[in-house]
Amino acid sequence: MQEKRLRWYGHVSRTDENHITRMAMSLEHRLDT
Secondary structure, eight states, X not given: OHXXXXXXXXXXXXXXXXXXHHHHHXXXXXXXX
């Protein structure tokens, strides 16, 4: 399961910064701090 998550994260991290998934991850990170 962890390998799949890491693969997904790697895929998402290579997408454009304006992609909806990247924006959601950025927002989630801001809410955690």
